[in-house]
Amino acid sequence: MPLDQIHAGAFAEFRVDSPREVASMLRQLADGNVTLNLNASDGHVVCATLWTSDAERGSIGLAVDATDPALAPLLESEEAVAVAYLDSVKLQFDVLDPVLVHGTNASVLNCRYPREMYRFQRRNAFRVRPLLRHAPVARVRHTQIAEIQLELRVLDLSIGGCALFLPDDLPPLQPGVMLNQVQIELDADTQFRVDLRLQHVTSLGADAKGVRLGCEFVRAEAAALRALQRYIDQTQKRGKLLSLS
Numbered sequence: 001m002p003l004d005q006i007h008a009g010a011f012a013e014f015r016v017d018s019p020r021e022v023a024s025m026l027r028q029l030a031d032g033n034v035t036l037n038l039n040a041s042d043g044h045v046v047c048a049t050l051w052t053s054d055a056e057r058g059s060i061g062l063a064v065d066a067t068d069p070a071l072a073p074l075l076e077s078e079e080a081v082a083v084a085y086l087d088s089v090k091l092q093f094d095v096l097d098p099v100l101v102h103g104t105n106a107s108v109l110n111c112r113y114p115r116e117m118y119r120f121q122r123r124n125a126f127r128v129r130p131l132l133r134h135a136p137v138a139r140v141r142h143t144q145i146a147e148i149q150l151e152l153r154v155l156d157l158s159i160g161g162c163a164l165f166l167p168d169d170l171p172p173l174q175p176g177v178m179l180n181q182v183q184i185e186l187d188a189d190t191q192f193r194v195d196l197r198l199q200h201v202t203s204l205g206a207d208a209k210g211v212r213l214g215c216e217f218v219r220a221e222a223a224a225l226r227a228l229q230r231y232i233d234q235t236q237k238r239g240k241l242l243s244l245s
Contacts, residue, residue: 040077192224
């Protein structure tokens, strides 16, 4: 939904229109080389990074892959929204009047400077980080190379999804893809299969040597959800006990 349609709604309290705050968040996106997901109204998603930001000229530049097949539909879309994640904060703003410019070393979407954003604090109440000694993993077939089976570390999870760590030396995955029949192995008693939809790819910094894949569970079976809820409850209890010791 375009942001101008929800100003007066329940999300109005999350609106940020202070020029200083908007500029600060744009600077954080650029400095951290944070991945932005550009979501077209027809469902196409393009990954980008903030290349330039100029409030006086009223423009921003988003570096994109000119060969991305989702780019043309995005340019033709009537509406597009950028979504990015800074730690526990989700940022969202409209992508207005995008124009693709081809440069010598990169292709850039020139867009209107956002005069407002929405900032959402991501819910952590029911999201847990598995204890390191259990080393939970997700086993998944690569979407483009079927012969490659990835074993990805689970960074955190909730009843609705999970975050996986994808090392830099593995083929990248694009937001929007479906990962079918992923084997989730949290511990000896908590293992199940579920389809995942990749919602976003987030940079963890140069030292991390990998990216964070934010995934949503799709059509998870009741038995899997019960086992997952039990695992989350137990992990929260263990975490509280460790903090007291």
